[in-house]
Amino acid sequence: MHQARYRRILRFAARAFAQIWWFELVLPRLGLGRVADRTRDARMLRLARRFRGLAVELGGLMIKVGQFMSSRLDVLPPEITAELAGLQDEVPAERFDDIRAAAEAELGMPLSHAFASFDPAPVAAASLGQAHRATLSPTDAADTGLDRVIVKVQRPGIDEIVAVDLAALRRVARWAQRVRAVSSRVDAPALVEEFAETCHEEIDYLHEAASAERFASDFADDARVSAPAVVWERSTRRVLTLEDVTAIKISDTVALRAAGIDPAEVAQVFAQVMLDQVFTHSFVHADPHPGNIFVTPSADGGWRLTFIDFGMMAEVPDTIRAGLRTLVIAVASRDSHGLIVAAQQIGVLLPSAQTAELERALTMLFARFGGMGFNELRDVDPREFQDFAREFGDTVRALPVQFPEKMLLLMRAVSLTSGMCSALDPTFNIWEPVEPYATKLLRDESGGMLRDLGAQSMTNMSTLWRLPARVDAALNRLDSGSLTFDISSLELRLDRIIRVAYRAVSAVLFGGMLIGGVLLLEPASGWGVGLMCASVVPLLHAVFGRR
Structure with a gap:
């Protein structure tokens, strides 16, 4: 099969x-x-x-x-x-008998022993697994302080299917790499390996559990955010048991208003929390669609955002953070060269990229926003940004540009966040929550530039302080005749160039003698044959001469 x-x-x-x-x-x-x-x-x-x-x-x-x-x-x-x-990511549910067998094999006990109750009807069915509601046993409930839980179980045989699909994709990538038009713009094998890494993380439920705990730790002191607790005693690589935190879906504006919660306020807080993940914690929920975020009312009349499903997370490395900082500053100052530097820091440009062409394209794309600060940018008609995104997308696809997987996950998170916030509040402007972070980045960059300038000044002063003594020492060596230069590597290169030139002359001589012999075959066959035979000598030198 x-x-x-x-x-x-x-x-x-x-x-x-x-x-x-x-x-x-x-x-x-x-x-x-x-x-x-x-x-x-x-x-x-x-x-x-x-x-x-x-x-x-x-x-x-x-x-x-x-x-x-x-x-x-x-x-x-x-x-x-x-x-x-x-x-x-919705497919027909797996037969419950198969799910039960897989879960019991992983947990090492019947479901009736592991849980007080287990609902056969899945809450959700996805391509890699499905989720069921359950109730912890009295002992586990006492130990964890939880009662109702969600149990995610991988589909039986999914490991083998993933291995087969990845093997096929790797072969397709090798095919693509043989096409010069593709290989010059896309590193297909690298794309497949990035995708494989993400998939292996997603089917490892222990990795997801660790991500859930890390996310919860990042926001432990933030009353705006919560995440489900992990029941480690009932979790393995293929079975994940989490606290059931089901509440009002973030996209359900009717239920939000019925609970006395303003959807526009939810949009603002959601955007701020997502930006905190990017710029403060460097650990971002990369799949913030409506099914993965709840609004949980509290007894005091407040509410919080509850995130679930941590299988797709984007950890923002220092290189991308530095690139994003450079990008924000370059956009603010309309610096096309700064945008190129940011792209190089992020790792977007392939080695074959012609940065001069990309710089000119970026200059044209950003010209319409020239001279605008962040306060002005947030007042721009969103359709202007849509036009910009469309034109920029055309430019990107025409050049050897390839985004790292982490950057794409980040872009996915930002895109879903913007769409969700606009659905909650039609007047939502993404620049309002972005502006404080951009201002902080610019302020931090200014401080960093001053520190770098101070360090560079000290280095220059040190060099200038030592320069007179070093010049005096060189002059003394020159006067005494002990100053020497090592040009052995240059001589070797010159010799190699001369030998290549001799072989090129031999190749030209061979071609001339051969053509001349062919032309002389009819009027003077003897001379023609002799000339063609003699052309073998320069041919041998051109082919076998010392390199």
């Missing part, structure tokens, strides 16, 4: 490559490039729809592949990403 799955993925990829090769490479060489251009959008849309159908039918990791591809605005055309953006 797994071999059939493997072959089906490869057949789909081979058909897609053949279609792209024919329309994008062959037809333009036959003078039919306009045909390829005219049909490109429709072809890309059909390809995306075929892949979506394949992903839904196969399930498993292929749905995750579609979701991953929908975020790759840097390497895929918008027709494909838009079609895949709606691919939901």
Whole structure:
């Protein structure tokens, strides 16, 4: 069964490559490039729809592949990403008997012993696992202080399916890397490995449990945020037991108003909390869709945001944090070169990227926002930013740019946050919560620049202090005749260049003698044959001469 799955993925990829090769490479060489251009959008849309159908039918990791591809605005055309953006991680539920067998094998005991009750009907069914409500046994309830829990159980055999799908994807990536038009813009094997790393983390429930506890620790002193407690005694790599924190879904504005909670206030707090994750804690919930966030009312009339599902987290490394700081400052000062530096710090640019072209493109894209500070930017019509995003996306896809997986997860989190806040409050402006962080970054950067300037000044003063003595010592050595220069490496390089030049002359001489001999074959065959035979000498020197 797994071999059939493997072959089906490869057949789909081979058909897609053949279609792209024919329309994008062959037809333009036959003078039919306009045909390829005219049909490109429709072809890309059909390809995306075929892949979506394949992903839904196969399930498993292929749905995750579609979701991953929908975020790759840097390497895929918008027709494909838009079609895949709606691919939901919802599949038919697994038979409860199979789920029970998998859970009991992991926990090492019958479910009736592990839990006081276990609901056979799943709360949610996803491609990698499904969740059920349960009640802890009296002993566990006394130890943990919890009663109602949610138990996530991996689908039986999902490890084998993930291994098969990743093997197929790695082979497809190797195919893609052999196409120069692809390899010059996209490091396909690296993309697959980034995706594989994310998937392995997502199917390791112990990793998710650790992420949940880390998230809770980050916001332990913040009354605005909470996360479910982990029941470690009933958690393994394939079974995860968490506190049941079900409350008002963040997108349910009717229920929020009924509870006396202003959705606009929820939007502001949600945006602030997400920005705190990025700029303060460097640990971001990368899948903040409505099903993963609840608004939990409290007895005193207040409320808090409760996050669940920590399988997809984005840890922001120092390099990306530094790049984001540079990016914010460059945007504020309309510095195109600063944007290039930020892209290099983040790791966006591939080695083949022509930074001069990218800098010119960024200059044109940001020209419309020139001279605007953050206070002015937040008053810009959101449609202006949508136009900018569309144009910038076209520029990115035309250049060898590839976002690191961590950066893409971060962008996904920001995108979902902006969409959710706009749904809660139609007048929401993303620049209002961003402005305090941008101001702090600029202030911190100013302080850092002063420290760097001071350190550089001390270094320069030290160098100037030592310079007279070093110049005097060099002059004394010159007067005494003991000053020498090591040019041995330069001599070796010159010798190598001379030998290459001799071999090039031999190659030209061979070509001339051969052509001359061919031309003399009819009027003076003897001379012609002799000249062709003599051309072997310079040929041998050109081919076998010492390098």
